[in-house]
Amino acid sequence: MLPLAPLAVMSIQQLPPAALAYLGDAVYELYVRRFYLLPPKRLQSYHSQVVAQVRAERQADHLRSLMPSLTETELEFVKRGRNAATGRPKRVDLSVYQQATSLETLIGYLYLTNPQRLVQLLAxxxxxxxI
Structure with missing residues (x-):
């Protein structure tokens, strides 16, 4: 991850959850791409492995696995992300989409405020x- 100075939580709380999810989606995908970078392989293999992990269903699974480890503040951002996901997804159930958006919101929040905690949770x- 790019080393950036954490932002104040008060500043972050002014951001809409969709903005945090937008950032979190990019951070999560970059983390997954890095995870699958070695051993070297064809680009199509990279793509297939990454797509399998960035799907909403897999993100929802990841959120459920992290829930017992989250702090009250982190749970608050998960809730904000869930409530922000009001669109009608075409491919997945609304609850799965909400959970995926919640994970992305949490990742965006932690990326901006506590990168060390983000690395701990992603691990x-x-x-x-x-492969």
């Missing part, structure tokens, strides 16, 4: 081993 996620 708890279980991905399929690289």
């Amino acid at each position: 708890q996620l279980e991905f399929d081993r690289p």
Whole structure:
């Protein structure tokens, strides 16, 4: 992850959850891409492995696995993310979409406020081993 100075929580609380989810989506995908980078493989193999992990269903699974480890503040941002996901997804159930958006919101929040905690939580996620 790019080393950036954390932002004040008060500043973050002014951001809409959709903005945090937008950032969190990018951070999560970058983390997954880095995870699958080694061993070297064809680009299509990279793509297939990453897409399998960034799908809403997999993100929802990851959120559920992290829930017992989250602080009250983190749970608050999860809730904000869930409530912000009001669109009608085409491919997945609304509850799955809400959970995926919640994870992305949490990741965006932690990326801006506590990158060390973000790394700690991301390390708890279980991905399929690289091929």
